[in-house]
Amino acid sequence: MSDELQRQGMSAEGSARPEGGRVAPSLGGGSGAARRCRAGETVERGQSFGPIWFGVLGSVTIVLVVLWLAVQPSASGQGNKLADFWSLELNAMGDALAGLASTVAFLWLIVTAFIQRNELQEQRKSLGAQIEELQHTRREFELTRKVQEDHLNSFSEQRFEMMFFEMVRTFDAIVSSLDLANSGGGRTHATGRDCFGTFFKDFRKEYSKGTGTEVEVIKVAWDEFWHNRQSDLGHYFRYLYNCLKIISDQSAKEGGQIFRERHAKLLRAMLSDDELLVIFYSCFAPKGKKFVRFASEFELFDNLPYNRLLHEGHWDLWKEREREHREGKL
Structure with missing residues (x-):
């Protein structure tokens, strides 16, 4: 009889233990914060x-x-x-x-x-x-x-990255949509970036007709060239200007220097030699004053083929125009 009572007591003791065999901590001791609080109250009393x-x-x-x-x-x-x-x-x-x-x-x-x-x-x-x-x-x-x-x-960086590459795709689509047909409405003879070779030849032809100082000759030649090619290049220049403006505005924010260097290099790497030459001479036109800012800020003409300039002194003219822009004289 006593053995049975002992087994029942052990069974009751085992059932009182929590799962895993660990005994629940006693609540009498209280937490450390409570003890410190009581100690503080004792000292205060x-x-x-x-x-x-x-x-x-x-x-x-x-x-x-x-x-x-x-x-x-x-x-x-x-x-x-x-x-x-x-x-x-x-x-x-x-x-x-x-x-x-x-x-x-x-x-x-x-x-x-x-x-x-x-x-x-x-x-x-x-x-x-x-x-x-x-x-x-x-x-x-x-x-x-x-x-x-x-x-x-x-999040802002990720959003700008997405917007930038979307701009690059759109810019590339604008260039790819260019096409030039033979005079008289014949078969197309140039598409995409190949059109800029023809554009530069047309500008060089207008330049060869000019007289006076180099700056005056460039301005007159560009005005005549733009009169003939504005319908082909107007969208191109507007979009490129806005792409550079967005990158410039982003670089003005905190940490934006990285954006300017990285994204400007990517956009600059997309420009062919003929594109750079056309953009270069557009900066001397009255309407190209705003473009001088971004051409200087992003160093667009670092990879310019200098040997293809129409005059050896044109690079010096560009440096002078760049200086006038920095001094606010344009």
């Missing part, structure tokens, strides 16, 4: 009751001293000093009691000062803890803001 106990003990001591003095023999040798006190006039008796009361009051004034000092110390500690907590919260907020800004910048 000790700081508050210390001066009070001092006042109580001081008051009791004063009362005991007065009682001890009261039972001392009288100076007249008859009775004790308590009997002398009762024989005093009311005014003298009141003065004696007022002196005793003022002594006790002064004692409790000191006790009150100590209590207030302890309360002020606790308030300063509490205020310091609040300030530290606010600083910690501010650091966390700054960290969160920085993470959000990084995510936003990353």
